[in-house]
Amino acid sequence: MRTEDELRAALRSLESEAPHAAAVLPRQQDNRHGVRRRVVLLAGAAAVTAAAVPVAARLLTDRGSTPAVEQDKLHPFEFVFTVEPYDGYEVSGYAIGPGSGQVVNLRNENASGPRVVVHQRGEVDGAALPAGEPVTIAGRPGRYVEIPVDLPGGPFPGVFWEYAPDSWAGAWDLGTGDQRAASLRAAGAVRFGRGFPMRLPYLTGPLPLGLRPHAGRLEVTRFGNATWHSLVQLTGPDGPDVQLNAVDPRDYESSGEPAITAPVGEPVLLGTLVRVRFETFVVMVGTIGPNGLPGAPIDALTDVARSLTPAPDFGDQDTWFDPRRAFPL
Amino acid sequence: MTFDDFAAERLPALLRFAAVLTGDRGLAEDVLQEVLLRAHQRWAHIGGLDVPEAYVRRMITNEYLSWRRRWARVVPHAEVVPPGGEPDHADRHADRDALVADLARLPKRQRAVLVLRYYAGLTDAEIARTLGCSAGTVRGYASRALATLRVDLAPTPIATIEETR
Numbered sequence: 335m336r337t338e339d340e341l342r343a344a345l346r347s348l349e350s351e352a353p354h355a356a357a358v359l360p361r362q363q364d365n366r367h368g369v370r371r372r373v374v375l376l377a378g379a380a381a382v383t384a385a386a387v388p389v390a391a392r393l394l395t396d397r398g399s400t401p402a403v404e405q406d407k408l409h410p411f412e413f414v415f416t417v418e419p420y421d422g423y424e425v426s427g428y429a430i431g432p433g434s435g436q437v438v439n440l441r442n443e444n445a446s447g448p449r450v451v452v453h454q455r456g457e458v459d460g461a462a463l464p465a466g467e468p469v470t471i472a473g474r475p476g477r478y479v480e481i482p483v484d485l486p487g488g489p490f491p492g493v494f495w496e497y498a499p500d501s502w503a504g505a506w507d508l509g510t511g512d513q514r515a516a517s518l519r520a521a522g523a524v525r526f527g528r529g530f531p532m533r534l535p536y537l538t539g540p541l542p543l544g545l546r547p548h549a550g551r552l553e554v555t556r557f558g559n560a561t562w563h564s565l566v567q568l569t570g571p572d573g574p575d576v577q578l579n580a581v582d583p584r585d586y587e588s589s590g591e592p593a594i595t596a597p598v599g600e601p602v603l604l605g606t607l608v609r610v611r612f613e614t615f616v617v618m619v620g621t622i623g624p625n626g627l628p629g630a631p632i633d634a635l636t637d638v639a640r641s642l643t644p645a646p647d648f649g650d651q652d653t654w655f656d657p658r659r660a661f662p663l
Numbered sequence: 664m665t666f667d668d669f670a671a672e673r674l675p676a677l678l679r680f681a682a683v684l685t686g687d688r689g690l691a692e693d694v695l696q697e698v699l700l701r702a703h704q705r706w707a708h709i710g711g712l713d714v715p716e717a718y719v720r721r722m723i724t725n726e727y728l729s730w731r732r733r734w735a736r737v738v739p740h741a742e743v744v745p746p747g748g749e750p751d752h753a754d755r756h757a758d759r760d761a762l763v764a765d766l767a768r769l770p771k772r773q774r775a776v777l778v779l780r781y782y783a784g785l786t787d788a789e790i791a792r793t794l795g796c797s798a799g800t801v802r803g804y805a806s807r808a809l810a811t812l813r814v815d816l817a818p819t820p821i822a823t824i825e826e827t828r
Contacts, residue, residue, distance in 0.1 A: 345778060
């Protein structure tokens, strides 16, 4: 038998897993003076920020890493770049949302790899970035620096470059190897103009409460039973967030969630989430309101769940839907 | 206290808490970043609380437990054969590694209860408030988790029992 003290020691030993502070500090948003640009944290993750606005960005043509053509509006779930596989690394996840940039995570068979974040024009104040070591990424000027953050915590090494006028992207690697080489290699694999929409495993019907697509995440779950994990965040004009979480039934069961005995396609409230199972996956619909209070009413969550039309095969992204069709603007 | 002040002062402890809670550096990073983004947005409310850190720690716990993060990660685990005789330094490390591996295989809510009780030092009543359940439910989670981990409970002081009722 083990003792409680041994348990405490084991838990304390996990402190060594604590990430670097610079990897988690959020972007500071200063609304006191309207849209005041700041040096933003070039560390993206799932976007959880305020307004649901269509992304006003550039439509990029394929000229290596140099975008060229302007466009007024892209769908909120539409990426403007890809990262070509290299050295065993391939894309393991995406995240997208206003304010957090467009994020692509890479990994190889063994471990997480570099992360690339592309920010829209004007999100990063290039003039405020430190000089660093001049580098060139696909013909565009960049710098290898301790990536600046606007919160305490300290920088860590990475590369960022101005992929178009007043438009910045960053790449870095949190591994223990040569971070300069790793981040430059990742940056060099970025290809603009070969963007893609983040596909979704369902279509929705009309959304209640004025909900609109806001942010999303798609992960490759190599260590789980399933292949994919899809997260979509919707937000309404009054602030409530509604999130749709689509997972493989095996992952659903192994995570200890309550069994869904309702018929296929029939939403059911279990705990605080409305759940609906389809032939090849499960969707959980939940809500987060301001200050952590429940936001959207259960009826609205049920309406969202009931409106879903599932993709034929959750395990095959080729059968998934274009978000521009799933969430027409 | 401003959000910047809070982050500067408490971030290291929150990083450690998230790491222990999740047992996964990448997941800890994602969980904490999302929580800090939300905390920043709501700082007018959170900053006015008596103990903002407790609120943020609750946000971290709930984020970890939330349905957003339900993709399973199967941690390879090899059975460790208990060595004979007095354990030496290497044996203790192996035991700890085995215990950490067992922790990783617990259901999330059971793991969270153990982290809050044995790492964060919360009472069962405090854990119940954090998780939004009863103290009895907390004790149930803890009991099952400790049984799974084969942890022998030390005698519980009467005061602690009273506190959790």
